[in-house]
Amino acid sequence: MEITPRILKGFRDFLPPAEIRRKELVRILEDSFRSFGFVPIDTPLLEYAEVLLGKGGGETDKQVYRFNDHGGRDVALRFDLTVPFARYMAMHRNELNLPFKRFHINKVFRGENTQRGRYREFTQCDFDIVGTDSVSADLEIVLMITSAFAALQIPGVTVHISHRGIFNRFLQAHQVQDQSVEILRTVDKLRKVGEEETLQTLQTLTSPEVAEKTLAFIGASGSFQEILTTLESLAGGPCPESQTLREIGTALETLVTPGTVILDPSITRGLDYYTGVVFETFLKGAEGIGSVCSGGRYDDLVSLYSKEAMPGVGASIGLDRLLAGLEELGQLPGTTAAADVLITMQDAALTAHYHELGQRLRARGIRCEVYPEAQKLGRQFAFAERKEIPLALVCGLREHQDGTVNLRVLETRENHQDLTEEQALEIIHGLLPR
RNA sequence: GUGGAUGUAGUUCAAUGGUAGAGCGCCAGAUUGUGGUUCUGGUUGUUGCGGGUUCAAGUCCCGUCAUCCACCCCA
Incomplete structure (x- = not known):
């Protein structure tokens, strides 16, 4: 009896034309990262579940592939490249020069439900600068993002940037920090649901007055600096977080094409470990596919494994989502020629x-x-x-x-x-x- | 994980519960050293998979697998 050839939901084969294209994108990204002095690393696909999930082992959100190996060890497939990197830094910090700039392009696994551009096995392209809390590093990561997409010759890319702390300050100023999770979730749906409904939901969570101000905060418009001024006044005046953003915004004026980087206070979510600036990147015309490059600053990442603090900032390009987006736009780049x-x-x-x-x-x-x-x-x-x-x-x-x-x-x-x-x-x- | 839609030849699509078809593609020849036209002939199916109802199922029912969409979450 023959076995029916088949593959798991969310896992894929690649035919030569598709794989040639993927490899070409990776090659360009590697060159781009190297041009900034980032160096490549790799880590195991499989790790102790405890290392990836923490002592609590709360894998409910991440839908982690977890099982016992033949030796009875509790193991899991990595669901991103950042957590293994934290473990890597805790183990190898004495062998590395700080600040350390690495990139890591490889597959990760999440047992979530599939959709276009969303798979259970997918490739992430991470790049991080650790060992410094300098604004220069934050700025360089933004520049790395725009430069990488420029090298890929993908037009219509916008980087949305914000700061975790500034929205928290706003919430504190109005004494609604306890509902921050619900408010963030509501605010995140603004573009999808519309102002009207968002306002209503916010009113039930807080007060009419705070709801209005929240919407004003999220929907602030104008130039980078104008938006920043609005945010500062709503959050109770200038603060270190807004100062960081101002520095980045000012520097970017001469570094990137105007309009490429947008201050967007609705970018407030992201992974739990972000503590500073956060970014998401969208393809014009394929916003529905979601962010193709997200990241931010984390100041306590290595704390899980070590007493010493290890600040860092980085981002990750979702290669498969990027390809799905480009396909939707009919902009798949490069030739798939097998030979000359x-x-x-x-x-x-x-x-x-x-x-x-x-x-x-x-x-x-x-x-x-x-x-x-x-x-x-x-x-x-x-x-x-x-x-x-x-x-x-x-x-x-x-x-x-x-x-x-x-x-x-x-x-x-x-x-x-x-x-x-x-x-x-x-x-x-x-x-x-x- | 929850809800919904879809699944027929390599591909795009047909088929009031009654013999599974067409275009494109593909293969051979006309054309034994140069492929885009034309003509002739030929090829293709466990109708995703497994059950059930029926004299009879691609069609109806149930399950399952996969894809897509929404929620959730995110790359």
Whole structure:
């Protein structure tokens, strides 16, 4: 009896065109991170459940994959890259130079229900600066986000930034900090539900007066600095948190395209461990897919594992969600070409010659593959085109004797006849985009 | 996890409870060294899976798996 091939809900196979695209995005991101001096690390997929979940083991929210291994250990698959990183820093802080800037691109697992751009196995691209509470680090993370998306050549990206503490100050100023969780949840739905309903819900939670002010706080409009001034006045005047935001906002004026980074006081949630600035990033036209890069500052992350404080700031790009968003926008970038050149097989007797040709092309930086069977040329051309290989080399007995090759541009069906290898190389290099 | 929609050939879609079909694609040939046209012939199914009702189920019922949507949460 054969087993039906199938895969788990929320887990996926990737066909070559999709995987080529993913790898290309990752390559660009790695280059981008490295250009800022971030260095790569990796950690195990599987960890002690206690390490990932804390002593309490409250995995209810995270929907963690958790089980006992063969040795009876209570283990779990990592559900993000930040918590393992905290454990990593607690274990290796003496081997690392602080401040430490790392990036980490790998898969994480959450047993939550699936949706477009939401899977149970997905890839996160984390980048963090730890060991400093400098505003410079906060600023650099924002700059890293905008630079990464610029490197990916994705237009219409906006980074929404806020500060955990400033909304808390507002709540304290109106003595409603006890309802902060409910208020945050309500406020988060503003764009989805509308002002009217949000106001009503807030009124039942607080008072009509506070509800009005909350809405004014959340809906503050204008430039970065104008919004900040509004927030300060509603939260009881300037404070260290607003000062941080002001510094970041001022610096960004000359660092990024205007309108790329928006002060958005409704960005108040995020993971529990954020204590300072928080960010979410949206694709214009695909806001429904959610944030494609979120993060913030955490000042007590390592406290779970160590007495010493380890402040940090970082963010994470959701690669799969980003790809789903780009697909929705019809903006999937990059080519999925398997190679630059197909060396066609005209005559099986010349097999060795074709591979020698291939080796010489590869030595010159050209990706090429040799077609393995002497089939009709039309068939070999169609094969190349399906794999998005733009060029084909044709060499039969005649050309082999003359020491020449023919080069065909598949898209235009244009032929370059009787070329020496050097001439062919020159034309190939001229035709390839890089 | 809760609620809802969907699931038919490689793909896009048909089929009043009564023989599972069409376009596109794919394969072969006309065309043995150059594939976009044309013509001829050919190919494709455990109707997601498992039960049930019925003389008869792609169609109705139940379960299950998967996808999508909303909630929740988040990347």
